[in-house]
Amino acid sequence: MGLLALDIVLWLIRGHIPRFDDFQPLPVAPVSAGGRLVRAFAAMITIFAALSLAVWVTVWLAIALF
Template sequence: MASFALDLVLWLAGIRGHIPRFDDFRPVPVAPATGAGQLMRFLAVVAAVLGALSLAVWIAIGLL
């Protein structure tokens, strides 16, 4: 009921035509997520390597 009242107020104010309704959105085809998974795995490996190198440098400086 509240959404209907809001829709009515926006329609009366002339704003309703600029706001898309739910049926105005078209379904987007789902793209395969294989590229995203490989990218995330690569970023995780890079972060782990940089973290290990940073820790090694921090320990080496601490021992001096």
């Protein structure tokens, strides 16, 4: 009941509160082969950077603790 009262107050203050069914889906643009290649390359770089950082932190902690 409290949420209904809050919803009514917000509706009176701000006007219409959009619901999920008020939004129309955006059209999906076709992805070219070049776009897939760039995405795959960016994912590989991100994974390599994360793994390198994890190894660096592990070695740094091992050196610092011992």
